[in-house]
Amino acid sequence: EPEVTQTPSHQVTQMGQEVILRCVPISNHLYFYWYRQILGQKVEFLVSFYNNEISEKSEIFDDQFSVERPDGSNFTLKIRSTKLEDSAMYFCASKGGDYGYTFGSGTRLTVV
């Protein structure tokens, strides 16, 4: 069964450093998303991406965040200058049509 792959599974970074979280969505999917989940809290929408541009973003997705699909297969989330409160599980998801998302297994980001 097709999978969404996320790397790394766990990333530890110093506050103020830049991180890039990587995702390989399902190949024939057209819509891509990033969500995050702070430990013990609900899953929060960050951004959706379609046709090589951001189609919608939440209040969380401020200027510190950016997304890219650099080569037609990878879908990346960059946090420019990490803060302690960015520590969370970050989930990538892709969607092919009018159906549910396929989520990756997540990247646990720990900012110290």
Next chain:
Amino acid sequence: SQQGEEDPQALSIQEGENATMNCSYKTSINNLQWYRQNSGRGLVHLILIRSNEREKHSGRLRVTLDTSKKSSSLLITASRAADTASYFCATQRDGTGGFKTIFGAGTRLFVKA
């Protein structure tokens, strides 16, 4: 903004019993989905019910949707210890780019063997 809210927040049952989780939301939707999350793991899509559907089955799962009450329920029949997980409802509306989905806070289900 629309939001799925599940209740109960936590549910503990014996293996073999049925588990019912409820979800309420605030605005009109295209569809509602249920996801499962094992502790510290990714989200697994369980079932999607469209706004014009009232009930859907998948194996031991039964989902109902009442758009007049803006609520949904997920029933897991004959529960097993392996069903222990958090269950989230997610409402999907037509956003500007591919159906933005909003998740509720989830119900933690614990099935005792």
